[in-house]
Amino acid sequence: MxxxxxxxxxxxRALRNPTHPKHRRVVAHAQVVAQRKRRAATIEVAVPSAxxxxxxxxxxxxxWAFPNRLRITDIPLDSVHANTAASIRNRxxxxxxxxxxxxxxxxxxxxxxxxxxxxxxxMRLVAxxxxxxxxxx
Numbered sequence: 001m002x003x004x005x006x007x008x009x010x011x012x013r014a015l016r017n018p019t020h021p022k023h024r025r026v027v028a029h030a031q032v033v034a035q036r037k038r039r040a041a042t043i044e045v046a047v048p049s050a051x052x053x054x055x056x057x058x059x060x061x062x063x064w065a066f067p068n069r070l071r072i073t074d075i076p077l078d079s080v081h082a083n084t085a086a087s088i089r090n091r092x093x094x095x096x097x098x099x100x101x102x103x104x105x106x107x108x109x110x111x112x113x114x115x116x117x118x119x120x121x122x123m124r125l126v127a128x129x130x131x132x133x134x135x136x137x
Contacts, residue, residue, distance in 0.1 A: 002042045003112040005033055006104060007072065009097055010118035011137060012047060012055035015067040022118070022137045029116055029135055030070055044110070046073045050085070050100035075104050088126050102126025 007015075007026075014022040015030070033043050047057075052074060057064055077085070077100055084103035089096060098119070105113055105127045114133040115123045123134055 001112060002110045003044070003114065004108055004110040005029070005043065005045045005114045005116060006101060007045070007047045007051065008101060008115065008117040008119065008123070009051050009055045011116040012051060012057055012067065014137065015070070016055075016057070016064055018066075025137045026116060044073060045070065046075050046104075048075045048081075048097065048100040048104050049077050051097040054095070054097040075100075081107065088128075092122075092125050094122050094126055098122050098126055102128070105130050105132060 010022065011026050014020040014026040017023060030045065033045055057067065059068055075081070081100060081103040084106060085096070085099040088094065088102040089099040092099070094102070101115065101123065102125075105115070105123075108130075112133065113130065114135060115127075116135045116137060117123045118137055120134040120136045123132065
């Protein structure tokens with residue numbers, strides 16, 4: 001069974017700053033993922049590029065050294081994701097980053113999708129008919 005863990009803007013910002021009130025919760029979740037990877041479970045942690053931009057995550061900046069060490073992959077806003085995200089945004093009115101998250105959720109081939117988010121309602125809204133696990137921070 002394959003699994004992907006997606007991060008929203010708040011989760012990304014919390015990872016960067018150890019004094020962020022949600023930092024410990026997000027790091028704890030990242031540690032659980034790392035432990036499962038050690039047991040040979042297929043788990044990927046990813047962030048849509050629009051989320052990374054909204055959070056200000058510049059992978060070349062030293063302030064982002066800790067999140068960079070976590071091997072979080074980027075999911076680009078390609079034309080297929082952009083079309084789906086535009087449709088989601090037009091239908092729901094969510095921000096662009098949330099719409100990109102929704103496009104990723106709807107197209108993700110993984111068997112299990114977990115979203116670490118500060119806005120569970122929006123994530124369920126943008127997921128469409130796709131079943132997701134929401135980790136509220």
